[in-house]
Amino acid sequence: MAELRWHPLIQDWVMINSNRQNRPQMPKDWCPFCPGSGKVPDDYEVLKYDNDFPALSQNPPQPDDVANDFFKVRPSYGKCEVILYSPGHHTTLKELSDEHMRKLVDLWAERYADISKDENIKYVFIFENRGSMVGTSMPHPHGQIYGYSVIPKKLQLELQSAQEYRKEKGNCLFCDMLKAEQDFGKRIVFENDSFTVFLPFFTEYPYGIYVFSKRHISHITQMTDKEKTDFGVTLKQIVGMFDTMFDKEFPYMMCMHNAPVNSGNVEEDFHFHVEFFPPLRSANQQKFNASSETGAWAHCNPRCPEETAAELREAYDRYKNSL
Numbered sequence: 001m002a003e004l005r006w007h008p009l010i011q012d013w014v015m016i017n018s019n020r021q022n023r024p025q026m027p028k029d030w031c032p033f034c035p036g037s038g039k040v041p042d043d044y045e046v047l048k049y050d051n052d053f054p055a056l057s058q059n060p061p062q063p064d065d066v067a068n069d070f071f072k073v074r075p076s077y078g079k080c081e082v083i084l085y086s087p088g089h090h091t092t093l094k095e096l097s098d099e100h101m102r103k104l105v106d107l108w109a110e111r112y113a114d115i116s117k118d119e120n121i122k123y124v125f126i127f128e129n130r131g132s133m134v135g136t137s138m139p140h141p142h143g144q145i146y147g148y149s150v151i152p153k154k155l156q157l158e159l160q161s162a163q164e165y166r167k168e169k170g171n172c173l174f175c176d177m178l179k180a181e182q183d184f185g186k187r188i189v190f191e192n193d194s195f196t197v198f199l200p201f202f203t204e205y206p207y208g209i210y211v212f213s214k215r216h217i218s219h220i221t222q223m224t225d226k227e228k229t230d231f232g233v234t235l236k237q238i239v240g241m242f243d244t245m246f247d248k249e250f251p252y253m254m255c256m257h258n259a260p261v262n263s264g265n266v267e268e269d270f271h272f273h274v275e276f277f278p279p280l281r282s283a284n285q286q287k288f289n290a291s292s293e294t295g296a297w298a299h300c301n302p303r304c305p306e307e308t309a310a311e312l313r314e315a316y317d318r319y320k321n322s323l
Contacts, residue, residue, distance in 0.1 A: 002055075003063035004150070006072035012153040015076060017055045033140040035087050045100060046107045047084040049142075054080035056146060058118070079115050079147035083107060083126075086141050092249070093141065094240035094319075101232030108256075109220050109228070111145055116261040121147040123155055123260050126220070131251025133279050133286065143254070151260045159260065162269040174271030178212045187309040190237070190316050194223075194230035197238060199309040204293075206281045206303035207245070207312060209238070211274040218259035218267040237319070238276070241312060244319040246283040253277040 004013040032039040033049070040047060056078025063073040085104055086096060093101070108126055115124050128143035129136045151159070165173035178196060181187055187199045189209060196212050203209075211234060217223060223231060235254075242250035255277070259270035281287040281302055292298045 001064055002057070002061055002076045004074045004076055006074075008070075010153065013074070013150050015055050017076060031089055031138070031140050033082075033084050033138065033142060034089050040084065040087075044084070044087055046086070046104045048107065048111055049082040049084055051080035051082050051144070054078075056080050056148070074149075077120055077149040079118070079121065079145070081111060081115075081145045083111065083143045083145060084140070085143065089140050091141050092239060092243070093236050094243060096236060098229065098233050098236070101236050102229050105220075105223075105228045105232045108145075109223070112219065112258065113221050115145065115147040118147065119262045120149055121261060122263050123148045123151045124258060125152070126256040126258070128252075128254040130254070131249065133251040134253050151263065155257065155260065158257065159266060159270055162271070163266075166269055172216055172269065172271055174212065174273065175216055178214070186306050189241070189309060189312045192230050192234060194227040195234045197234065199305045199312065201305065203305050204299035204301055205277050205279070205287055206301060206308045207242070207276070207278045208301075209276045209312065211235075211238070211276075213272050217272045218270045219261075219272060220256065220258055222272070235274075237316070240319040241316040242278065244322070245311065245315040246280070248283075251279055253279075 001016060001018040003016050005016050006012075007014050031037060032052075034040070035042045035044070040049065056076050058077065058079055060075040060077050063075060067073045083104070085091070085093065086100070088095075096104070112124050112126065115121055125146045125148065126143065127146070162173040165171070165176075169176070177200075178198075181198045181201070182196065184201075187201065189197045189199060191197060191214075194214055196214060197209055198212070199208065200210050213223075213227065215227070217227075220231075239250075242252065253276070255275045257270075257273050257275060259266050259272070279287050287302065292300060
């Protein structure tokens with residue numbers, strides 16, 4: 001079974017795919033992403049790998065015969081890829097060279113551009129799940145890319161908010177948000193020539209940082225040569241900062257928000273950024289999405305953003321001083 005089913009209460013599509021249930025846990029003595037496995041080249045630095053258990057396909061099966069006048073289905077059209085960061089099974093982003101990180105950014109941009117050429121794809125989502133706490137079954141350093149045939153609900157809401165803000169204020173919502181954070185200052189964690197890392201005023205997670213491009217761009221493919229290099233270094237430093245925070249590997253979900261593709265001209269409104277969702281609220285306590293967060297989308301952050309931003313700055317300084 002593989003199809004999209006319409007959720008009429010929230011007006012969104014849900015992916016149904018029984019194939020995903022068969023994903024294996026990582027064997028102790030073998031990894032398909034390591035050189036020598038027979039699944040990947042014996043020599044690579046970064047690599048695109050078609051997902052063995054895709055939730056979406058460019059040749060999807062016909063939906064099951066369950067639709068009627070009320071229940072709506074559509075084919076699970078799309079693209080699912082794995083992006084391998086390094087051939088090293090235990091290598092982390094913070095251990096990669098700046099040059100290696102640049103190659104990773106180039107691969108993301110290349111795959112983003114290629115997937116976007118399919119006019120049936122409306123959103124290209126680059127992301128990473130790190131750590132067993134967020135459900136990662138394969139510890140080899142990697143991320144993923146999903147190409148959706150619909151614009152996911154959260155991205156719809158972001159775009160709609162930005163369009164309404166521009167209509168009212170005449171400005172980019174994201175640019176004004178970044179300026180407001182820069183003016184306030186206390187939630188800025190670090191920055192470089194091209195990107196600002198900050199803990200948003202409204203963050204739902206204690207350490208839920210955002211990364212905004214300083215220049216208004218809408219897609220990762222619009223980055224200049226310097227911006228691509230700075231972006232790779234920024235992500236590397238974020239992971240180093242996180243791991244320094246509690247002196248252990250820090251779990252997170254990393255989500256890149258590009259503008260929708262093949263959906264009209266929205267580039268003026270949408271601003272490229274990255275959102276991190278780390279499930280820790282202290283060294284040994286997990287921040288769960290319980291009933292309020294899951295059932296009502298009413299988030300409660302148990303920590304003050306200004307205080308956790310200070311903790312992140314201190315961890316960033318310790319990480320930089322350790323190099």
